[in-house]
Amino acid sequence: MKVQTDDRPEDFGCADCWPPTAADAWEARRTLSQVAELIDESHFHVMILACPRCTQHFVSVFTEMIDWADGDDPQHWTVMPISQVETVELIKQRDSLSETLEALGSGRRCLRRDHPKGTARHVFWGTGLNIGPHD
Numbered sequence: 001m002k003v004q005t006d007d008r009p010e011d012f013g014c015a016d017c018w019p020p021t022a023a024d025a026w027e028a029r030r031t032l033s034q035v036a037e038l039i040d041e042s043h044f045h046v047m048i049l050a051c052p053r054c055t056q057h058f059v060s061v062f063t064e065m066i067d068w069a070d071g072d073d074p075q076h077w078t079v080m081p082i083s084q085v086e087t088v089e090l091i092k093q094r095d096s097l098s099e100t101l102e103a104l105g106s107g108r109r110c111l112r113r114d115h116p117k118g119t120a121r122h123v124f125w126g127t128g129l130n131i132g133p134h135d
């Protein structure tokens, strides 16, 4: 039986764009350049980014829930490395993107940044793309 090795974290990116710690990876995200913008809604923003050094592509998903009680809306970011093939698929499926995203890279390591209501924001490693609720 063939062992699936496609999703090992070391297969993605370089030391610049996908460093060992989540905090560094979040900092590195700012150095990535935008390849494509797939969804640009005020509370749901999906784009494809690329590392200027190794050309690794990443999908970046931002969601926000509007809490009408006050202005401190919960916000979530997910950044996951994707292959060139997946980049092409995502751009092709722009119109039914939510389902495509949910199925993408199941079990693959991704970077998450949460800013839950009323608490400090934190950055951590997660797996797969879990598109949270959003307005």
Ligand SMILES: [Zn+2]
Pocket (backbone or CB within 6 Å): 013, 014, 015, 016, 017, 018, 051, 052, 053, 054, 055, 056
């Ligand atoms: Zn890189």
